[in-house]
Amino acid sequence: MSAIPSHTGAQLSRRRLITAAGAALAAPWFGAHAQTKIAGGKPIMLVVSYPPGGGADLMARILAPRMEAALGQPVVVENRAGAGGQIAAGYVARAAADGSTLLLDASSFSVTPSLYPKLPYDTATAFTPLAVLATFPNVLVCNPAFEAESVKDVIRLAKARSLTYASSGNGSAQHLAGALFEQRAGVTLTHIPFRGGGPAMNNVMGGHVPLFFANVASALGHIKAGKLRPLGVTSKLRVRSLPDVPTMAEVGVTGYEVLEWNPVLAPAGINAEVKATLVAVIRTALDDAEVLGRIRQLGGDLFADPSQQSAGQFIAAQQALWGKVIKERNITAG
Template sequence: MHPIPSRRRWIGLACAALCAAPLAWASGYPDKPVKLVVPYPPGGPTDIVARVVAQKLQEQMGQPFVVDNRPGAGANIGAEAVARSTPDGYTLVVATTAHAINPSLFARLNYSITKDFAPVSQLTSGPLVIVTSPATPVSNVKELIALAKSKPGGLNYASSGNGQSTHLSAELFSAMAGVKMAHVPYKGSAPALTDVMGGQADLMFDTMLSSMPHVKAGKLKALAVTSGQRSPSAPDIPTVAESGLPGYEAIAWNGLLAPAGTPPEVVNRLSAELKKVLENPEVRQRFEAQGFSATWNTPAAYASFLQAEVDKWDKVVKTSGAKID
């Protein structure tokens, strides 16, 4: 047989194999357990979201999705570990609003949220809720702004910590409303809410998960939610924008990131599987019970959202002067 056709045939087969490789890689993924790093302690809102998603991905993809809690340093320890991991789709991180805030807040970070990760999809979005003691003499956002303007710096607001979304959402509010309020940071939502209920702090921008049980029990008064639309979990509570401060929006969100360099075929496979998870009625109901909405988007759309969040919170951090060394 003449050698040239044989060589051509071999080259053709090799090319076909190479072209099919990415497809085979994606269809064969995952063939071992996948680690979902949660940069917060067990039991919190992000951990709850991660465990629901992990369970459903495991059911759909036939391999264990294992939640690995790595809290600390403002959610940076877990994020940095994933940024430095092998980019093969087997180590992922559940990111939050804090990861969009941290580039501006921390003087030194050992990773870049926009350069060291491949965005997969958002998972949830949800508002904070402005709560006050029932004794505070305001019942809506307009009255809160008027009270704050009547005594500059005289109102104080609690937060779950310096630089957290519960802090910077209030700073965004103050900047847009043209008011000054004193910030009192706490180590977590629970002690902060205790002082709001007791009248030691005037108000707080807090997650619905931790604050709404106290609202329902009559121990706190809810003025407004911080999202652009009313929350399905509490449709009677107006938004900040509709009740006194047009244009205001601040949401808490979770999303899934892979290390930069993860093959696009794997990222797209994960994104497609997440779309099924987040359209599942059971998942949507479970998230709504926590005050979240299930939110899917494409990797490109999530990348754009992430950059917009980084830019937005950069301005708020600079205005507030918040900094962590």
């Protein structure tokens, strides 16, 4: 989710320069460090907090083979789904801090501390952030038969009568996107939670609920097929795959940005050399043109800071943002 600086032409130019410099330096750097294997060369477990087939799992399976190639040791993806990511996070928090067990989570990592005040670990102290891989905007969509043709229409209608929006569950990214929209647009919507994004989307396409803050990747095919009408994207810049759809800022909803994202974290206490090796390996994997292409196919983009030096600050800022929204809107997991 949100609040990172958008890409500008200057930022993109800097990224190209950094990537080019990184490519020139990568081979000797890894040649020097590959002699010391992480955790003695045993397989590295990339623990995913959600089931196979979801966005976090897909990112893990894109990343793992490239990490394996760079490190010269096995990298295995293991799904430990459940409890909004708590099962996987708890497992990694208790693991040895030798770099052999890593967590690949979703943006829900920044939400669980506020939704679940009694977590089996302290989110702020149990982990060492390594990277934020990519960011993915949402898109506000409606049923094509719904009378709103724009976000401004939605705001006007919401001020005149009750409007509902679907989500994949209480405290989900879609729920929070709607809650922040209410706050920033000065309207009140009625939240209708479903058990997952698929059922929520199906109910919007079926005309049972008019609105949904959908993941761009999952909604794109339905938009192109005319089964959903896109009204506005939740990023600061327009989305490559939906170039004609305005941003929320363009239609007058200021201070609104919602991005889904995937962090990689190690247990707290990992030593500096191992951390540096893992961060560099992840950066090298993200420099792969095929990785970038697949992320963009999903409607996303690489994290704005190629160096990953700001990953920890970004995660902390997200926790503060969504903690405030959850408290002010009295959102619960139940």
